[in-house]
Amino acid sequence: MSAPTGGPIRTAIAGVGNCASSLVQAISYCRAKGPDAVGVSFPVLGGLRPEDIEVVAGFDVDRRKVARPIGEAVLAEPNCTEVFWDLLSDQTAPVHRGPDLDGVSAFMRNQPPEVSFVPSDAPALSRDQVVEVLQAAEAEVLVILLPVGSAEAVEFYADCALAAGCAVVNGIPVFLASNPAWAKKFEAAGLPILGDDFKAQFGATVVHRTLAHLADLRGVKVDRTYQLNVGGNTDFMNMMDMDRLATKRESKTEAVQSAMDARLADGNIRIGPSDYVPWLQDRKVAYVRLEGRLLGGARTSVEMRLEVEDSPNAAAMAITAIRCARIARTRGLAGPIQDASAFLFKHPPVQIDDPEAYDRLLAFAGDA
Numbered sequence: 436m437s438a439p440t441g442g443p444i445r446t447a448i449a450g451v452g453n454c455a456s457s458l459v460q461a462i463s464y465c466r467a468k469g470p471d472a473v474g475v476s477f478p479v480l481g482g483l484r485p486e487d488i489e490v491v492a493g494f495d496v497d498r499r500k501v502a503r504p505i506g507e508a509v510l511a512e513p514n515c516t517e518v519f520w521d522l523l524s525d526q527t528a529p530v531h532r533g534p535d536l537d538g539v540s541a542f543m544r545n546q547p548p549e550v551s552f553v554p555s556d557a558p559a560l561s562r563d564q565v566v567e568v569l570q571a572a573e574a575e576v577l578v579i580l581l582p583v584g585s586a587e588a589v590e591f592y593a594d595c596a597l598a599a600g601c602a603v604v605n606g607i608p609v610f611l612a613s614n615p616a617w618a619k620k621f622e623a624a625g626l627p628i629l630g631d632d633f634k635a636q637f638g639a640t641v642v643h644r645t646l647a648h649l650a651d652l653r654g655v656k657v658d659r660t661y662q663l664n665v666g667g668n669t670d671f672m673n674m675m676d677m678d679r680l681a682t683k684r685e686s687k688t689e690a691v692q693s694a695m696d697a698r699l700a701d702g703n704i705r706i707g708p709s710d711y712v713p714w715l716q717d718r719k720v721a722y723v724r725l726e727g728r729l730l731g732g733a734r735t736s737v738e739m740r741l742e743v744e745d746s747p748n749a750a751a752m753a754i755t756a757i758r759c760a761r762i763a764r765t766r767g768l769a770g771p772i773q774d775a776s777a778f779l780f781k782h783p784p785v786q787i788d789d790p791e792a793y794d795r796l797l798a799f800a801g802d803a
């Protein structure tokens with residue numbers, strides 16, 4: 436696809452779960468509310484607004500979502516995120532049946548359907564058919580919102596995006612933008628990639644990074660820290676399978692380590708999803724603790740509890756990253772977009788302090 440110059444940002448979504456629900460709702464909400472929309476990180480970025488995004492295709496495997504318009508699919512079980520905007524009749528893009536690959540684990544297949552993924556009986560699209568769908572929909576960006584641990588599925592959709600001429604926004608902790616081999620493929624194809632793993636708008640990662648950085652600024656020696664996260668959505672259920680967690684833990688831990696002047700020994704830092712509490716649904720609770728020493732070795736510690744609706748917190752970054760993909764395409768940029776990724780993702784190609792990353796994002800968008 437040639438570089439777009441204007442018009443709606445035609446966007447496809449792989450994984451029509453809770454984050455996709457918040458993303459689709461956010462677009463319709465911003466269309467309706469315009470400048471009165473609440474909680475939008477960058478109401479205008481490089482001249483683009485969230486309502487400039489148009490969802491043109493979805494891919495999922497769940498029988499309650501496949502073959503439905505995306506505005507209906509995002510409200511179907513097992514999605515459980517808060518519905519902050521239910522006027523979704525403008526969201527008519529079809530949800531296509533993608534291949535399961537490693538998206539649905541054996542562990543998830545054994546859970547009750549209302550809290551898990553239920554693969555559809557419809558035949559799955561092949562690689563060539565997914566590419567055709569993306570091309571026919573004239574998608575310019577593909578957003579990846581698949582379950583944690585689905586490395587094969589992520590690589591499948593990244594490969595389809597390359598073949599279809601789509602930029603990629605990778606919201607999950609399977610490393611693409613921060614993996615030199617994938618970075619090269621996008622460079623060679625002349626396509627931008629932003630990632631990896633959304634750093635939520637006001638999530639545990641950015642708050643934890645800020646506390647750790649504050650301690651450094653004030654000369655406090657941080658000795659140890661943890662960040663324990665619990666939630667009750669399918670993301671948390673899926674992450675009960677410890678075998679799928681390695682890159683999630685790496686992404687979250689590295690995001691905090693990189694905000695500190697001195698790295699902590701592995702035994703002194705523990706960060707990750709910690710339990711599944713069904714009744715929390717899409718609410719996530721994070722418990723953060725830092726222990727350290729002040730002048731003369733005097734002890735200090737801080738405990739923080741953060742509660743958020745999990746999926747709108749990620750969608751806020753998605754509506755920014757999609758606009759950055761358009762900006763990058765318009766400028767003919769290819770490969771990892773470092774100046775935008777550091778602010779938006781936990782595991783970018785290069786970690787940068789959040790205030791500087793914010794300035795770089797604005798400069799990239801031409802808004803500095």
Ligand SMILES: NC(=O)c1ccc[n+]([C@@H]2O[C@H](COP(=O)([O-])OP(=O)(O)OC[C@H]3O[C@@H](n4cnc5c(N)ncnc54)[C@H](O)[C@@H]3O)[C@@H](O)[C@H]2O)c1
Nearest residue numbers: 450451452453454495535538582583607633669670745749
């Ligand atoms: N919520 C946040 O703040 C946040 C932040 C960073 C990253 N993330 C990540 O974003 C991802 C999506 O999160 P979510 O809460 O929407 O998860 P979710 O479990 O609600 O949605 C995942 C969706 O993927 C579908 N799926 C499974 N296998 C598939 C396949 N092979 N092809 C297409 N679709 C498939 C499922 O049916 C489901 O609809 C997760 O990896 C999560 O860790 C979330």
